[in-house]
Amino acid sequence: MRRVAALCLWLATLLPAAAEDLVVLMSTQDVAITSTYSGARVAVFGMIERDASTLSRGGKYDVVITVAGPAASQVLRAKERTGPLWINNTVRRYPDVPGYYALLSTGPVPAIANDPARERQKMGLAFYLAPSAAPSDAIEATDAALFRLRKKAGLLVEDPRAVQMHRPNLFSSAVTLPASAPTGRYLVGVTVLASGVPLKTVNTSFVVRKIGFEAYVAAHARDNGLLYGLFAVLCALVIGVLGNLMFRRD
Amino acid sequence: MQFYLPIAEMPVNMLTLLGMSAAVGFVAGLFGVGGGFLLTPFLIFLGIPAPVAVATASAQIAASSVTGALNAWQRGALDRKLGLLLVGGGIVGTILGVLFFNAMRRAGQLDLIVSLSYIVLLVSIGTMMLVESVNALLAARRGGSKPQRPAGSHRWFEALPLRRRFPESGLYVSILPFVFAGVLFGFLGAVLGIGGGFMLVPALIYIFRIPVPVVIGTSQFQILATMLLATVLHSASAGTVDIILALVLIVGGVIGAQMGVRAGKSIDGRRFRLLLALLILAVGARFAAEIVVRPSEPYSLVRAEARS
Numbered sequence: 001m002r003r004v005a006a007l008c009l010w011l012a013t014l015l016p017a018a019a020e021d022l023v024v025l026m027s028t029q030d031v032a033i034t035s036t037y038s039g040a041r042v043a044v045f046g047m048i049e050r051d052a053s054t055l056s057r058g059g060k061y062d063v064v065i066t067v068a069g070p071a072a073s074q075v076l077r078a079k080e081r082t083g084p085l086w087i088n089n090t091v092r093r094y095p096d097v098p099g100y101y102a103l104l105s106t107g108p109v110p111a112i113a114n115d116p117a118r119e120r121q122k123m124g125l126a127f128y129l130a131p132s133a134a135p136s137d138a139i140e141a142t143d144a145a146l147f148r149l150r151k152k153a154g155l156l157v158e159d160p161r162a163v164q165m166h167r168p169n170l171f172s173s174a175v176t177l178p179a180s181a182p183t184g185r186y187l188v189g190v191t192v193l194a195s196g197v198p199l200k201t202v203n204t205s206f207v208v209r210k211i212g213f214e215a216y217v218a219a220h221a222r223d224n225g226l227l228y229g230l231f232a233v234l235c236a237l238v239i240g241v242l243g244n245l246m247f248r249r250d
Numbered sequence: 251m252q253f254y255l256p257i258a259e260m261p262v263n264m265l266t267l268l269g270m271s272a273a274v275g276f277v278a279g280l281f282g283v284g285g286g287f288l289l290t291p292f293l294i295f296l297g298i299p300a301p302v303a304v305a306t307a308s309a310q311i312a313a314s315s316v317t318g319a320l321n322a323w324q325r326g327a328l329d330r331k332l333g334l335l336l337v338g339g340g341i342v343g344t345i346l347g348v349l350f351f352n353a354m355r356r357a358g359q360l361d362l363i364v365s366l367s368y369i370v371l372l373v374s375i376g377t378m379m380l381v382e383s384v385n386a387l388l389a390a391r392r393g394g395s396k397p398q399r400p401a402g403s404h405r406w407f408e409a410l411p412l413r414r415r416f417p418e419s420g421l422y423v424s425i426l427p428f429v430f431a432g433v434l435f436g437f438l439g440a441v442l443g444i445g446g447g448f449m450l451v452p453a454l455i456y457i458f459r460i461p462v463p464v465v466i467g468t469s470q471f472q473i474l475a476t477m478l479l480a481t482v483l484h485s486a487s488a489g490t491v492d493i494i495l496a497l498v499l500i501v502g503g504v505i506g507a508q509m510g511v512r513a514g515k516s517i518d519g520r521r522f523r524l525l526l527a528l529l530i531l532a533v534g535a536r537f538a539a540e541i542v543v544r545p546s547e548p549y550s551l552v553r554a555e556a557r558s
Contacts, residue, residue, distance in 0.1 A: 035494075037254040038261040072553050077358055079548040085366075085541050088358050088550070099553075145549035179254065179261045214256040221257050221489040229485025232309050232493050233478050236500055240313030241320070243504030 020061075021049040022200040024190045031177065033210040039154075039179045042206055044104075048169040048192055062105070062112035062193045063163045063171050064123055069100030069155075069208075070184030071128075076142055092142045094129060099182035100155050101125045104162035104173045114196040121189050121201060125156055154178035183208050257492035258302045264498065266296070271310070271502030277526060278314065278503070279510025280517075282466060284445035284473060286311045287375075289499065291368060291533050298495070300364050301355055304443035305484035305491045310499040311445040312477040314507060319474040322467025329418040329464045333471040335425055339432020340476035346433070347440025348483040355488070358552070365537045367442055372534030375448065379527035386520045419460050427458065432472065440480040445473035 027043035048061055074094040079086040103109060109123050122128065129143060150156030155178065163173040175188075186208060191201040210218050220228045251264040270292050278285030286307055293303035322328040354360040410424035431453060435446040450469045454460040460468065485491040 033254060035254050036252060038252045075358070075552050077550050077552065079545050079550075081544075085362075086543075086545055086548070087362055087541075090358060091549070142549075146551060149547075149549060149551045180259065210256060214254060217256040217493055221485065221491065221493075225489045226482065226486040228489070228493075229482035229491060232485060232491045232496060233312060233481050235493065236309045236313035236481070236496060237316050237478075239497070239500050240316040240504065243313075243501065244317040244508070 020192060020199045021051075022190065022192050022202045023047045023049065024188075024202045024204055026188070026204065026206055029204075029206045031206060031208040033183065033208065033214055034212060035214060037179060037214075039181070040177045040208070042175040042177070043172065044175065044188065044190065045172045046170075046190055046192075046202075048171075048200075050169070059195050060168060061165070061199075062107060063165070063173075064106075064109060064113055064121065064191045064193065065102070065104040065163060065173055065175075066121055066123055066187075066189040066191075067100065067102040067104070067175050068098040068122070068128070068187045068189075070182050070186070071096040071098050072182065073097075074146075076146055078142075078145070092139075094146065097128050097146075098125070099184070100177065100186065101128070101150070102157040102162075102175055103159070104157070104175070105160050106163045106165060106171070108160045112196060113191070113193055113198070117191065117193065117196070117198040121191050121198070123191075124158075125150070153180060155181060177208065181208060183210060253494070253498075255298075255302075255492050255495050257306075257490065258298050258495060260297065262296065262298075262495075267495070267498050268502040270296075271499040272506035272509075275314070275503035275506025276510035276513070277506075277529075279507035279512075280514040280522065281448075281510075281526065282514075283448045283451070284311045284314055285503070285507075286439075286444035286446075287368075287372065287442075287448055287530070288533065289503075290443035291372075291537065293495075294364070295536065298492075299490075300361055301351075301484075301488060301490040302492050302495070304351070304364070304441070305481065305488070306495045306499065307443035308439070308477045308480040308484065309491060309493075309496040310503055311439075311443075312474055312481060313496075313500040314503050315445060315447075315470045315474045315477065318470040319467070322470060325467075326418075327464055328467030328471050329416055329460065331414070331416055332419060332428060332460065332464075333468045335428040336432040336435075336468065336472040337475040339429040339434075340436035340439075340472055341432075341479060343433035343436025343438075344440045344476050344479045344483065347437040348480065348487055350437070351441050351484075352487055362541060364442060365541050367438070368537045369534050369541075371438075371442070371449075372530050372537070376527050376530035376534055379523060379530065383520055383523040383527055387524065390520065418464060421459070423458075431458075435472070436476045436480075439473075439476050440483070445477055447473055 023046065025045045031040045031042065044065060046063065074097045075090055076092045076094065077088045078091045080089050103123055105112060109118065113123055118124065119127065147156060157176065163171050165171045186206050188204050188206065189201060192199045252261045253264045254261045274285040274289045274292065277288060289310060290303050290307040293307060294300055354363050407427045408423040410426045412425050413423060414425050415422050435450050438444065439446050447469050450472065451465055454465045454469060455462060481491055
């Protein structure tokens with residue numbers, strides 16, 4: 001018996017120092033787009049669990065939450081002066097950029113997460129941009145434009161105060177989605193760190209989707225464009241005739 | 251009251267939309283035009299993507315012209331032969347217009363094309379209306395009557411080959427100009443989301459000398475056919491018809507148009523035409539400002555087309 005106990009103790013010391021466990025809960029895993037949809041908030045709660053074998057740490061915990069929406073190829077255009085007119089020119093294509101990205105944390109991310117952690121969890125939209133062969137001023141300008149446009153549309157959120165620690169081991173945050181956020185699966189990564197070192201990461205996700213009538217309409221417009229068009233035309237004709245009859249009576 | 255549009259993929263205020271479509275319908279009813287030349291720009295200004303605005307407005311225009319076209323057909327207040335020629339050309343023009351529309355969208359120049367076309371159209375029509383209504387107002391003040399257009403002799407295009415008799419209009423002219431007009435207005439309608447009545451009616455009266463009693467009916471017949479086709483083609487090729495948006499626009503348009511027709515019987519048309527001219531010029535200026543003034547944000551970001 002004693003031997004077994006000793007073995008267990010020895011094994012325990014072999015386990016990584018990060019014996020903290022992390023429990024993450026979200027207010028919903030299914031954001032439904034209905035006829036009154038005007039954006040959504042998804043609350044994220046987390047508890048950091050320690051057990052007896054956990055190393056005692058002097059400092060406090062830091063938390064970084066990343067939310068990456070469905071990726072799509074994006075085209076950045078710039079209006080350029082052509083004669084008297086400002087005309088759109090394609091400046092750069094960004095393959096596979098998340099349609100929505102949020103970086104929520106308990107403090108400035110470079111200060112609370114070391115480089116390997118930031119790279120592994122892609123803490124920052126910049127990690128999704130294909131690295132260019134030769135960084136130049138022009139590329140920097142387009143990247144800056146991408147970030148600016150996304151932020152303005154609410155599709156890029158970087159908030160170093162968005163995660164609140166309510167207790168040393170209890171935190172919460174909220175993901176704010178604008179109405180224009182794309183439909184699809186959103187990957188949520190929650191990482192607990194101490195002194196810049198990641199201790200535990202939990203990956204989860206939620207889905208934004210059209211439901212009911214909205215989903216039905218969108219699916220038909222996409223898949224049966226011809227039928228959908230004929231139906232739209234029929235509706236237009238019927239309502240046009242009926243409406244005129246109705247309002248002419250009085 | 252916010253409402254989410256499933257195809258435009260954005261929330262809009264239902265009351266704003268209803269009010270706007272009723273206002274456009276009012277103007278349309280007052281002047282006996284479709285109002286697409288105001289409706290589509292307003293939708294674009296509201297932030298609805300141009301492809302969705304154009305495709306959806308076509309459905310509304312079809313709905314607003316159906317009653318007029320049916321009535322005209324029943325009463326015989328249209329030149330059927332002429333109408334069919336216009337529609338024949340209109341079908342070709344609409345198909346070309348939708349093809350052009352999708353090509354420009356893929357090239358990323360659709361917004362520019364739509365803006366440029368609207369500028370040319372609105373500024374020229376607005377200026378013409380402004381001059382005409384100012385002259386009419388001045389003439390009324392002086393007590394004189396508007397000088398009559400001199401009755402011209404035959405025009406060169408009437409003598410082109412393929413001359414046919416148009417008994418309902420009492421004409422014996424070539425069919426080619428009508429087919430050409432059909433193609434042109436079908437094309438413009440599909441690209442800009444307009445019925446084109448505000449151009450087709452004067453063209454039929456002043457250029458083709460069609461008798462006034464059959465002009466409105468014939469024009470509405472052509473508009474109905476081309477807008478129906480444009481709606482179906484836009485939907486089939488790009489899925490850009492937002493049926494919810496269309497329903498709101500149709501309902502608002504019908505209500506507004508009825509009020510406009512009633513109001514038209516009791517107000518001074520010349521003064522109102524002056525206001526309409528100024529409104530059209532203002533919409534044109536708004537488009538112009540967007541492509542002539544240095545943009546505060548030159549960059550824009552769009553999702554690459556999934557289907558090509």
